Amino acid sequence: MASTSDTTVPARILSTLQKIVGNRHVLSSRSERLVYECDGFTLEKNTPDVVVFPRTTEEIAQIVRLCHEHGVPVLPRGAGTSLAGGGLPVGGGVLVVLTRMKDILEIHPDDRYAVVEPGCVNVWLSLALRGTGLHYAPDPSSQGACTIGGNVATNSGGPHTLKYGVTVNHVLAVEVVLADGEVVVLGSPAEDTPGLDLLGAMVGSEGTLGIVTKVWVRLTPDPQGYRTMLAIFDSVDDATTAISRIIGAGIIPAALEMMDQGIIEAVEAAFQFGFPLDAGAVLLIEVDGLEAGLDRQQQDVTQLCRDCRAREVRVAADARERMRLWKCRKEAFGAIGRLSPSYCTQDGVVPRTQLPEILRRIRETGEKYRLRIVNVFHAGDGNIHPILLFDERDSDQVDRVLRASHEILSACLELGGSVTGEHGIGVEKIGFMDQMFSSSDLEAMHALRQAFNPRGLLSPGKLLPTAGACGIEQRHPGRRAAL
Amino acid sequence: MNSPSPSVDTPESRTELGIDYATFLSCVHCGLCTASCPTYKETLDENDSPRGRIYLMRSVADKRIELTEPIRRHLELCLDCRACETACPSGVEYGKLIEPFRNRMLPAPRDVFHRWILWKLFPNARRLERALLPARWASSLGLLSFVRATGLWKLLPRRLGRLVTLLPPLRKHPRLPSRVEAVGERRATVALFTGCVADALFRDVHWATLRVLQANGCDVIVPKNQACCGAIHYHSSQEEEARTLADQNVSAFADLDVDAVVVNVAGCGAMLKEYGHAWPEDGAGKRAQLAQKVRDVNEFLDELGWVAPLGRLPLQVTYHDACHLAHAQGVREAPRRLLERIPGLCIVPLDESDTCCGAAGSYNLTQTEMADRLARRKLQNILRTGARTVVSANAGCTLQILRQATLEGIRLRVVHPVQLLQESLEAAQQ
Ligand SMILES: Cc1cc2nc3c(=O)[nH]c(=O)nc-3n(C[C@H](O)[C@H](O)[C@H](O)COP(=O)(O)OP(=O)(O)OC[C@H]3O[C@@H](n4cnc5c(N)ncnc54)[C@H](O)[C@@H]3O)c2cc1C
Ligand code: SF4
Ligand code: SF4
Numbered sequence: 001m002a003s004t005s006d007t008t009v010p011a012r013i014l015s016t017l018q019k020i021v022g023n024r025h026v027l028s029s030r031s032e033r034l035v036y037e038c039d040g041f042t043l044e045k046n047t048p049d050v051v052v053f054p055r056t057t058e059e060i061a062q063i064v065r066l067c068h069e070h071g072v073p074v075l076p077r078g079a080g081t082s083l084a085g086g087g088l089p090v091g092g093g094v095l096v097v098l099t100r101m102k103d104i105l106e107i108h109p110d111d112r113y114a115v116v117e118p119g120c121v122n123v124w125l126s127l128a129l130r131g132t133g134l135h136y137a138p139d140p141s142s143q144g145a146c147t148i149g150g151n152v153a154t155n156s157g158g159p160h161t162l163k164y165g166v167t168v169n170h171v172l173a174v175e176v177v178l179a180d181g182e183v184v185v186l187g188s189p190a191e192d193t194p195g196l197d198l199l200g201a202m203v204g205s206e207g208t209l210g211i212v213t214k215v216w217v218r219l220t221p222d223p224q225g226y227r228t229m230l231a232i233f234d235s236v237d238d239a240t241t242a243i244s245r246i247i248g249a250g251i252i253p254a255a256l257e258m259m260d261q262g263i264i265e266a267v268e269a270a271f272q273f274g275f276p277l278d279a280g281a282v283l284l285i286e287v288d289g290l291e292a293g294l295d296r297q298q299q300d301v302t303q304l305c306r307d308c309r310a311r312e313v314r315v316a317a318d319a320r321e322r323m324r325l326w327k328c329r330k331e332a333f334g335a336i337g338r339l340s341p342s343y344c345t346q347d348g349v350v351p352r353t354q355l356p357e358i359l360r361r362i363r364e365t366g367e368k369y370r371l372r373i374v375n376v377f378h379a380g381d382g383n384i385h386p387i388l389l390f391d392e393r394d395s396d397q398v399d400r401v402l403r404a405s406h407e408i409l410s411a412c413l414e415l416g417g418s419v420t421g422e423h424g425i426g427v428e429k430i431g432f433m434d435q436m437f438s439s440s441d442l443e444a445m446h447a448l449r450q451a452f453n454p455r456g457l458l459s460p461g462k463l464l465p466t467a468g469a470c471g472i473e474q475r476h477p478g479r480r481a482a483l
Numbered sequence: 484m485n486s487p488s489p490s491v492d493t494p495e496s497r498t499e500l501g502i503d504y505a506t507f508l509s510c511v512h513c514g515l516c517t518a519s520c521p522t523y524k525e526t527l528d529e530n531d532s533p534r535g536r537i538y539l540m541r542s543v544a545d546k547r548i549e550l551t552e553p554i555r556r557h558l559e560l561c562l563d564c565r566a567c568e569t570a571c572p573s574g575v576e577y578g579k580l581i582e583p584f585r586n587r588m589l590p591a592p593r594d595v596f597h598r599w600i601l602w603k604l605f606p607n608a609r610r611l612e613r614a615l616l617p618a619r620w621a622s623s624l625g626l627l628s629f630v631r632a633t634g635l636w637k638l639l640p641r642r643l644g645r646l647v648t649l650l651p652p653l654r655k656h657p658r659l660p661s662r663v664e665a666v667g668e669r670r671a672t673v674a675l676f677t678g679c680v681a682d683a684l685f686r687d688v689h690w691a692t693l694r695v696l697q698a699n700g701c702d703v704i705v706p707k708n709q710a711c712c713g714a715i716h717y718h719s720s721q722e723e724e725a726r727t728l729a730d731q732n733v734s735a736f737a738d739l740d741v742d743a744v745v746v747n748v749a750g751c752g753a754m755l756k757e758y759g760h761a762w763p764e765d766g767a768g769k770r771a772q773l774a775q776k777v778r779d780v781n782e783f784l785d786e787l788g789w790v791a792p793l794g795r796l797p798l799q800v801t802y803h804d805a806c807h808l809a810h811a812q813g814v815r816e817a818p819r820r821l822l823e824r825i826p827g828l829c830i831v832p833l834d835e836s837d838t839c840c841g842a843a844g845s846y847n848l849t850q851t852e853m854a855d856r857l858a859r860r861k862l863q864n865i866l867r868t869g870a871r872t873v874v875s876a877n878a879g880c881t882l883q884i885l886r887q888a889t890l891e892g893i894r895l896r897v898v899h900p901v902q903l904l905q906e907s908l909e910a911a912q913q
Pocket of ligand 3: 560
């Protein structure tokens with residue numbers, strides 16, 4: 001194998017890795033490792049020293065143990081759809097790609113849970129559940145490609161998490177390989193296990209506490225019916241006021257999404273749904289549940305929107321129209337290519353009542369930096385995704401995009417929010433951690449990581465800032481497609 | 484092992500590669516396409532995914548890596564099925580990357596099989612028909628199934644052997660007339676594209692197409708001087724040959740006063756629709772004109788509106804989406820809507836219906852291991868539906884699925900949508 005091994009990992013490790021997973025499942029030549037140098041975040045790149053594709057928990061345990069012994073960094077990777085550089089091999093080392101561990105191991109409709117391997121693509125589980133009357137609720141817009149292991153590691157959300165919660169609310173237990181190669185199970189398929197909530201710590205830990213090798217997920221009964229509405233407003237302010245009123249009235253829509261005029265223009269060009277191009281903003285509102293109460297909820301939502309000066313409220317006539325509306329929403333960012341050659345999506349959170357304020361600030365930031373910024377986001381939980389349009393070939397614009405992004409995220413913090421709603425910290429936002437948390441908070445987090453990952457070999461450089469270093473130097477905003 | 488790449492120089496390479504660099508830039512590296520790629524679903528290695536392949540091609544163009552043997556393999560493993568184009572929300576035109584890249588960067592195969600069988604024999608319907616004569620006799624004597632069942636085909640030269648296992652039962656069908664008249668009031672006049680392999684192996688599908696079009700009020704012209712669509716050449720780096728065939732088709736069809744040129748093989752339809760931009764040089768205008776008139780038969784009937792009476796066909800079937808229909812031409816609902824009109828027909832949904840079956844033009848003759856894996860995957864999905872009749876609107880898929888079923892000893896019927904429609908027409912007449 002010498003001819004292909006232009007990696008810097010010690011030869012002894014390489015040959016042991018090959019023994020563990022088999023020659024075919026190790027990439028060591030530079031040209032084949034190259035595609036693993038970044039994920040959905042392309043600002044920073046670093047090629048891993050070697051890429052392995054294990055098939056079993058036992059293989060992963062052996063790999064981790066080996067790296068532990070030799071002081072080599074290890075980084076897990078799912079589908080590589082992270083928008084925050086979670087999959088960036090910061091210290092080089094061994095990249096453990098979990099895509100081969102993709103099976104759905106068990107489905108228990110009566111006990112309402114399923115057991116899956118971490119590499120199972122989110123939508124594959126939904127497909128396998130067709131006809132059972134159950135579904136797996138977390139539905140990130142990337143669900144067609146991202147893995148459930150990746151979802152657990154980043155605690156993913158999606159449009160329907162407003163009502164149903166994020167990933168942590170749907171994970172009953174995980175099997176994890178710890179930093180020294182030990183295999184443990186945290187949580188249990190039975191509800192409410194006593195003791196410390198280690199499972200809660202593991203979900204969202206972005207690979208820094210262990211490698212998830214098996215997941216017990218909760219299954220949710222399909223709602224009996226849906227009402228999907230499109231409310232059209234003259235101004236963004238009216239739309240955001242309506243959002244607060246709806247939630248304030250005690251209605252919890254299954255989803256509540258907003259698109260502003262810029263997005264409407266792009267979506268209309270792509271899908272010709274019939275959105276009015278002169279509207280200031282539209283809300284996509286879905287209520288679901290028992291058929292009996294739905295018409296009433298629909299009336300209430302319609303009235304609340306009208307009270308906030310909605311120009312029109314349309315209701316999807318049938319399943320096909322509902323699907324088309326959702327397609328427009330979920331693929332909205334794809335349509336943005338029609339507005340501009342490059343774009344950069346940000347991910348921030350503010351308290352719902354601050355939505356009008358943050359949108360005003362975004363508009364001002366856009367004016368200040370002479371950038372066009374459009375918005376489409378999970379309005380119901382205050383998770384905004386301003387999209388900054390620019391041309392990556394113009395370095396002055398690139399610079400302005402970076403400064404504008406920073407300003408918007410800082411504004412989120414000022415308004416009592418956070419710099420990430422669902423895309424995670426990864427390497428991208430590590431520099432914001434000490435703005436978001438007090439030093440004692442950070443110390444507590446460090447202590448937890450220290451307990452699980454004492455040598456810092458698992459996913460180094462992620463999630464938590466190391467003393468002195470304040471994240472990576474950003475030179476170039478990613479051309480990213482994300483919502 | 485590391486064979487150096489032909490020298491690629493930026494920015495000239497961008498034209499040398501025949502790739503518009505902006506197409507690389509349109510990929511935002513989000514990864515949403517990966518799980519729809521058949522080869523990635525099998526190997527689960529990013530190098531075999533659309534995002535990975537775009538990255539590899541771009542890195543070669545940028546001279547970040549050389550076109551080493553493993554990289555060549557990852558690119559050659561691509562089926563060119565375009566499932567990634569369907570999945571990509573950013574509208575990346577993947578075909579416009581891989582096709583020119585392959586044509587310029589990956590050496591054209593030079594073996595006897597490609598030169599004599601694929602490029603010379605296949606495109607010529609007459610020659611192919613004559614060449615198949617012995618096979619037809621063998622078929623009528625039951626010899627072919629004997630050869631297949633006993634594994635005797637393995638003794639033939641490798642690719643020829645596979646070819647034998649691909650042959651469907653061969654029956655003689657009369658030649659097509661040069662024109663048929665509409666039944667009842669005339670609603671449209673169309674020309675039928677007959678192709679090469681299809682005409683030799685699937686003339687019954689052509690007959691069914693004629694009947695179905697007639698029954699719905701179409702005059703159908705079958706031009707005699709038409710040629711193979713050129714897809715086989717185009718996809719194995721024989722661009723010149725392909726263009727010659729395209730121009731032959733332009734002279735056969737362009738001057739006809741017809742509402743549409745109807746095609747019943749998805750692979751040919753996709754190629755004909757590409758005529759407009761496959762070769763930007765002279766004659767592009769006329770090729771584009773022809774391309775604009777091309778319609779898949781499902782698409783055409785769906786747009787025209789079905790009027791003929793249909794009889795009961797109490798059958799359980801499942802529908803397979805040919806890549807060249809679903810992904811390359813975007814035709815997905817039309818065949819389903821047509822089939823739903825047939826009284827008594829029950830269409831069971833097929834898992835991964837739009838995942839490539841591994842046929843992919845001549846892929847099943849060149850990338851045999853992956854082709855077999857995908858064929859097994861397709862057959863397993865089919866068997867899970869419980870239906871034993873599969874509807875496929877592409878000759879290559881039909882052969883591939885039948886082959887896999889035969890190898891596994893499973894009785895399966897694979898038909899074109901127009902064949903079921905014709906049967907239903909006949910049922911109505913009785
Ligand atoms: C177009 C687009 C839309 C998106 N929409 C959403 C959205 O609506 N909501 C949302 O939450 N996110 C969204 N994302 C972000 C991303 O898809 C999610 O973070 C997803 O959960 C990542 O899954 P993955 O399999 O791709 O993981 P990767 O990107 O491969 O990895 C993500 C992180 O998880 C770690 N990791 C992966 N697998 C494991 C494991 N088995 N054990 C331990 N650690 C692991 C990695 O080390 C890395 O830190 C979107 C991304 C894109 C490109
Ligand atoms: S081809 Fe499209 S879907 Fe795939 S990574 Fe590029 S932009 Fe994303
Ligand atoms: S054309 Fe098909 S095989 Fe090739 S990258 Fe796209 S999806 Fe994969």
